[in-house]
Amino acid sequence: MEKVIKIGLLGLGTVGRGVYRILEENRENIQRRAGVKLEVKRILVRSLEKERGISIPNDYLTTNINDITNDPEIKIVVEVLGGIHPTLDYVLEALNKGKSVVTANKDMVAQHGQRLFKAAQNNQCDLLFEASVAGGIPIIRTLKQSLAGNCIEEVFGIINGTTNYMLTKMSQGGCEFGDVLQEAQAKGYAEADPTSDVEGFDAARKIAILASIAFNSRVQLNEVYTEGITRITADDIAYAGELGYNIKLLGIAKDRTEGIEVRVHPTFIPKDHPLATVGDVFNAVFVRGNAVGDTMFYGKGAGELPTASAVVADIMDAARDIVRNVPGFIGCTCFREKPVLGIGETISKYYIRLKVADKPGVLASIALVFGNKEVSLKSVIQKEATGKTAELVLVTHRVQEQNVQDALMDIKQLSSVLEIANVIRVEGEK
Amino acid sequence: MEKVIKIGLLGLGTVGRGVYRILEENRENIQRRAGVKLEVKRILVRSLEKERGISIPNDYLTTNINDITNDPEIKIVVEVLGGIHPTLDYVLEALNKGKSVVTANKDMVAQHGQRLFKAAQNNQCDLLFEASVAGGIPIIRTLKQSLAGNCIEEVFGIINGTTNYMLTKMSQGGCEFGDVLQEAQAKGYAEADPTSDVEGFDAARKIAILASIAFNSRVQLNEVYTEGITRITADDIAYAGELGYNIKLLGIAKDRTEGIEVRVHPTFIPKDHPLATVGDVFNAVFVRGNAVGDTMFYGKGAGELPTASAVVADIMDAARDIVRNVPGFIGCTCFREKPVLGIGETISKYYIRLKVADKPGVLASIALVFGNKEVSLKSVIQKEATGKTAELVLVTHRVQEQNVQDALMDIKQLSSVLEIANVIRVEGEK
Numbered sequence: 001m002e003k004v005i006k007i008g009l010l011g012l013g014t015v016g017r018g019v020y021r022i023l024e025e026n027r028e029n030i031q032r033r034a035g036v037k038l039e040v041k042r043i044l045v046r047s048l049e050k051e052r053g054i055s056i057p058n059d060y061l062t063t064n065i066n067d068i069t070n071d072p073e074i075k076i077v078v079e080v081l082g083g084i085h086p087t088l089d090y091v092l093e094a095l096n097k098g099k100s101v102v103t104a105n106k107d108m109v110a111q112h113g114q115r116l117f118k119a120a121q122n123n124q125c126d127l128l129f130e131a132s133v134a135g136g137i138p139i140i141r142t143l144k145q146s147l148a149g150n151c152i153e154e155v156f157g158i159i160n161g162t163t164n165y166m167l168t169k170m171s172q173g174g175c176e177f178g179d180v181l182q183e184a185q186a187k188g189y190a191e192a193d194p195t196s197d198v199e200g201f202d203a204a205r206k207i208a209i210l211a212s213i214a215f216n217s218r219v220q221l222n223e224v225y226t227e228g229i230t231r232i233t234a235d236d237i238a239y240a241g242e243l244g245y246n247i248k249l250l251g252i253a254k255d256r257t258e259g260i261e262v263r264v265h266p267t268f269i270p271k272d273h274p275l276a277t278v279g280d281v282f283n284a285v286f287v288r289g290n291a292v293g294d295t296m297f298y299g300k301g302a303g304e305l306p307t308a309s310a311v312v313a314d315i316m317d318a319a320r321d322i323v324r325n326v327p328g329f330i331g332c333t334c335f336r337e338k339p340v341l342g343i344g345e346t347i348s349k350y351y352i353r354l355k356v357a358d359k360p361g362v363l364a365s366i367a368l369v370f371g372n373k374e375v376s377l378k379s380v381i382q383k384e385a386t387g388k389t390a391e392l393v394l395v396t397h398r399v400q401e402q403n404v405q406d407a408l409m410d411i412k413q414l415s416s417v418l419e420i421a422n423v424i425r426v427e428g429e430k
Numbered sequence: 431m432e433k434v435i436k437i438g439l440l441g442l443g444t445v446g447r448g449v450y451r452i453l454e455e456n457r458e459n460i461q462r463r464a465g466v467k468l469e470v471k472r473i474l475v476r477s478l479e480k481e482r483g484i485s486i487p488n489d490y491l492t493t494n495i496n497d498i499t500n501d502p503e504i505k506i507v508v509e510v511l512g513g514i515h516p517t518l519d520y521v522l523e524a525l526n527k528g529k530s531v532v533t534a535n536k537d538m539v540a541q542h543g544q545r546l547f548k549a550a551q552n553n554q555c556d557l558l559f560e561a562s563v564a565g566g567i568p569i570i571r572t573l574k575q576s577l578a579g580n581c582i583e584e585v586f587g588i589i590n591g592t593t594n595y596m597l598t599k600m601s602q603g604g605c606e607f608g609d610v611l612q613e614a615q616a617k618g619y620a621e622a623d624p625t626s627d628v629e630g631f632d633a634a635r636k637i638a639i640l641a642s643i644a645f646n647s648r649v650q651l652n653e654v655y656t657e658g659i660t661r662i663t664a665d666d667i668a669y670a671g672e673l674g675y676n677i678k679l680l681g682i683a684k685d686r687t688e689g690i691e692v693r694v695h696p697t698f699i700p701k702d703h704p705l706a707t708v709g710d711v712f713n714a715v716f717v718r719g720n721a722v723g724d725t726m727f728y729g730k731g732a733g734e735l736p737t738a739s740a741v742v743a744d745i746m747d748a749a750r751d752i753v754r755n756v757p758g759f760i761g762c763t764c765f766r767e768k769p770v771l772g773i774g775e776t777i778s779k780y781y782i783r784l785k786v787a788d789k790p791g792v793l794a795s796i797a798l799v800f801g802n803k804e805v806s807l808k809s810v811i812q813k814e815a816t817g818k819t820a821e822l823v824l825v826t827h828r829v830q831e832q833n834v835q836d837a838l839m840d841i842k843q844l845s846s847v848l849e850i851a852n853v854i855r856v857e858g859e860k
Contacts (some may be wrong), residue, residue: 022721032646032765033578061605136722138576146560146568148463149452149742216462274728277707291452291739292729294567298704299725309721312579324756335462346715362448 004317006041008028008068008099010090011081012061015104015131016043018308019315023174026312034316036323042068044081044090069093076318078311079103088112095119095127098326100318104131110205110221113212117332124328126321128314133206134159134283136299136306138313143213143287144333150289150395156252156427157277157285159206162190162197163229163249167266168279171237171246177230178271189281197408199228200249200264207251210285211262213361215255216336217239219262223340227265239353239393240268241361243379246276250427255365259339261346268351268426286428344402348425349378350397352404354411355419361417366392369414373407375399395426435749436471438498438529440520441511442491445534445561446473446653447484448738449508456742464746472498474511474520499523506748508741509533519544525549525557530748530757532559534741540635540651543642547762556751556759558744563636564589564713566729566736568743573643573717576761580719582644586682586857587632587715589636590706591731592620592627593659593679595695598709601667601676607660619711629658630679630694637681640715641692645685646766649692653770657695666852669783669823670698673809676706680857689769691776698781698856705858716858765841774832779808779856781825782834783843785849788820792846796822799844803837805829819848 007023009016023030023038030038043060044067054272068074069090077094079101082253083089083268088108092099096119103109109116109129114376120127130140143152158164166180173180184190209313211219229249240247244266254261269276278284283301285376288294300306321327356362370377376397383391396404403422411417437453439446453460453468461467473490473499490613492848498504499520507524509531511517518538524531526549533539539546539562550557560570564587573582603610611628614620626632634654641649646707659679670677675698684691699706704726708714713731720722730736786792793812800807806827813821826834834853841847 018721021822026579026581026720029581029646030579033574033763035760109770132717136725138572141576142568142572144463145747146571146743147739148746149456149739151459151461216459256434274707277702277704289739290456291448291735291742293733293736295566295727295729297725297727300723303723306722309577309579309719313576316578317575320759324754324759326754328755329750330465333463333651 003038003323004037005322006039006074008071008074008077009040009043009251010041010068010077010079010087011394012045012052013080014304015080015307015311016303017052019080019311020054020056021412022305022308022312030312030316034319036319038315038319041074042071044068065090065093069097069099074099075099075322076102076315079105080311081105082110084108091116092119095123095125098123098125099320102125102128102311102314102318104129104307106205106209110208113209114218114332120328121331122254126318126327128318130314131307131310132268133209134285134299134301135303136309137297137301138310139210139285139297140213142297143210144330147287147289147292150291152255152287152289154254154288155210155285156250156279158248158275158283159285159301160197160203160249160280161283162194164278164283165189165281167229167232167247167249170232170234171241174234174238176234177232198230200226203251203264204247207253207262207264210251211253211260212334212377214253214287215260215338216333217251217260217338218334223262225263225265225343229266231422232266233422236353239351242381243270243351243395244271245426246271247424248275252299252427256271256337258345259341261341264347266424268424269428273428280291285339317375319354344400344405346401346425347396347398348401349396349429351393351424351426353421354392354394354417355421356390356392357416357418358388359416363392365414365416366411369410370407371405375403375407433753434467434469435506435752436469436504437745438501438504438507439470439473440507440509440517442473442475442482443510444734445510445737445741447482448734449510449741450484450486452735452738452742460742460746462751466749468745468749471504472501474498483560486566495523497522499527499529504529505752506532506745508745509535510741512537514538514541514572521546522549523818525553525555528553528555530556530752530782532558532741532744532748534559534737536562536635536639539836540638543639544648544762550758551761552844556748556757558748560591560744561737561740562845563639564715564729564731565733566731567715567727567740568740569640569715569727570643573640574760577717577719577722580721582685582717582719584684584718585640585715586680588705588713589681589715590627590633590679591711591713593625594708594713595711597659597677597679600662600664601671604664604668606664607662612747628660630656633679633681633694637683637692637694639680641683641690642764644683644717645690645768646763647689647690647768649683649690649770653692655693655695655773659696661852662696663852666752666783666854669781672811673781673825674701675699675856676701677854678705682857689771691771693773693776696854698854699858703858771857774830774835776831776855777828778831779826779828779859780834781823781854781856783851784822784824784847785851786820786822787819787846787848789846793822795844795846796841799840803833805833805837
């Protein structure tokens with residue numbers, strides 16, 4: 001109980017402050033549970049002058065990374081700076097100096113994971129990154145340990161809080177995308193430049209990490225098919241409701257014999273699916289294993305303390321390994337090389353909304369095209385005509401996506417079809 | 431990758447077969463992930479003759495426990511026999527012989543945990559028991575590791591599948607307890623003697639284990655206030671719906687400054703709470719930590735493969751510790767001694783259903799008694815009189831239970847009150 005492990009913290013933004021606060025406020029529990037005292041020794045900041053709203057001894061702060069990487073007393077480096085440059089260099093340097101690293105940086109892990117794991121392995125250090133996906137939800141440790149006896153078949157979930165907040169509001173209020181985005185920005189849930197969230201890029205990084213761990217095969221970020229929520233309209237949400245679904249932006253990964261499906265897009269989810277009622281900024285990840293069956297893990301995906309909670313759990317694991325003298329034992333788990341399938345190879349059901357001329361025979365000509373491409377339809381709703389146009393809402397049975405895309409190419413050519421208003425995949429049904 | 435760890439399996443019932451099957455079917459994944467080959471060497475059974483519907487080499491089976499505990503090659507003993515005698519002796523013997531133990535036995539862990547942990551510690555072995563609570567939900571590892579940086583404030587959840595199935599059916603069909611019990615028995619979800627499930631004893635064992643881990647203070651089984659679902663009627667369920675709640679049998683544990691609240695009873699849960707929509711035989715555990723906020727973990731609570739999935743994860747953890755030569759490092763985590771509060775000290779809201787004479791002044795006299803005992807009412811519904819009686823449905827604000835009990839003692843004496851039909855605690859509201 002006498003032993004102390006010293007920590008170097010890179011960054012003192014929202015999450016950094018959260019980590020410092022938790023280590024202070026929950027000090028006794030943490031020490032008893034980790035079996036060792038944990039102390040922050042140095043903190044890398046950009047400016048020594050900035051007001052931070054937290055009381056930290058002045059000599060903890062430094063603007064020089066070498067004060068941390070060259071300090072042999074510091075055994076664990078916690079990276080909450082974000083970004084790739086210069087962060088990646090700092091982290092590699094720390095690993096090469098034999099320090100275990102805990103990071104919350106999904107960009108870096110998704111893009112440079114392989115290099116980082118190699119450095120960790122070469123130097124017998126831990127590299128832990130629970131906080132990089134879905135902050136407060138301990139999904140990485142769950143996949144790596146608790147469900148390790150399973151072959152994981154599917155992982156999918158709501159892994160971006162901003163878009164979940166927006167879709168929740170749209171479905172409650174019947175509002176359009178633009179209005180809800182403004183509201184989310186006003187509340188601080190969406191950034192001034194919301195691209196990374198609303199275009200699905202943030203979720204893509206996270207599902208790349210989750211798929212790599214679940215299926216033990218590295219998924220590169222550029223292999224993730226990514227589609228955001230900017231084209232979702234109040235009409236789509238209303239139709240979803242009518243058909244018994246909610247619309248959620250999901251990250252989806254499935255292990256198929258031929259390869260791995262991995263994609264991010266707006267998705268119809270049946271209203272009685274456990275993910276359907278996950279609202280506001282909450283995240284939830286659904287996992288199906290061949291032994292455990294269906295499981296779901298729910299919590300806050302971001303925020304100072306939820307994210308810091310995950311960082312601190314990783315710090316404690318790294319500390320236990322250091323005390324037991326076994327860091328670096330569990331390294332990279334990508335021992336397979338499975339191809340990632342193209343989006344055309346996806347197998348799914350599809351919701352398709354078409355604007356068509358309101359005249360006899362239109363439905364027949366459309367149904368004929370789908371039939372020719374072997375796409376069979378589960379339901380068709382024809383909506384009240386406004387003037388000379390009508391709206392057709394179709395839901396298909398399970399089919400390979402290429403067939404749907406081929407059919408839509410032909411349908412676009414039909415003179416009676418004015419617009420393919422939206423195509424949304426359907427998930428979570430038997 | 432050459433190393434093999436040999437396992438002794440105690441019991442070849444439902445879960446035992448599941449463990450054997452997973453170790454066979456997921457062999458490659460398990461070996462790669464654990465970093466070592468896992469092989470069942472001997473299996474303790476009652477009879478060598480019994481038909482088991484699974485192909486196992488004959489020389490694996492034995493009726494003699496010494497063939498396992500005295501075999502130095504067996505490093506991990508997996509206990510899926512159930513019961514206390516002779517199981518407890520077997521497990522203690524295995525620990526005393528230096529073998530790590532994985533158990534799914536909630537009775538044994540809840541009643542004899544302290545003795546078992548002591549033996550594990552003395553012999554530097556792992557004692558792992560993820561499968562003892564909520565089968566497929568990795569809640570114990572989550573509390574011990576993933577949320578270790580938090581002070582856990584509350585743990586509550588649906589931890590008995592049989593009663594959740596029954597309450598789900600009652601709320602869907604408007605049926606009474608007896609009918610639903612028969613259906614559950616016919617489907618094999620309830621046992622011929624359903625006492626342990628419907629009286630809440632099974633859930634009590636599990637919440638005793640969860641509370642001990644979450645709050646780092648041992649909760650004894652006999653300290654858990656326990657109330658089953660036998661008194662829940664279709665009327666209660668209908669009123670719950672009308673008031674915006676579902677009724678669930680919950681295990682509830684809260685860490686308060688004065689002590690620990692720990693109890694099992696039917697509970698009103700708001701319909702928009704994540705636990706409210708957990709149906710059928712599914713389990714879900716809700717955890718609130720001072721850093722992570724609200725989290726929930728959902729999955730199958732029982733069954734051959736979900737439970738075996740948890741057992742296999744524990745086997746893999748034990749195996750990793752053996753390979754790294756660090757078994758027994760994380761032992762008992764009950765480093766505190768906090769008192770368990772009596773049920774009268776509970777702080778909650780209460781639903782109270784009274785049968786009263788249908789005449790003027792009755793409500794006033796009842797409200798006066800509650801007022802005298804400082805119980806303030808949130809809502810009152812007076813229901814249609816049938817003949818000369820009426821039904822009063824009250825929901826209180828948060829108050830100490832003793833005040834409610836005192837008020838009810840006085841209310842019972844009122845000549846206009848015919849019956850206190852039910853009192854149900856309300857949880858999960860702000």
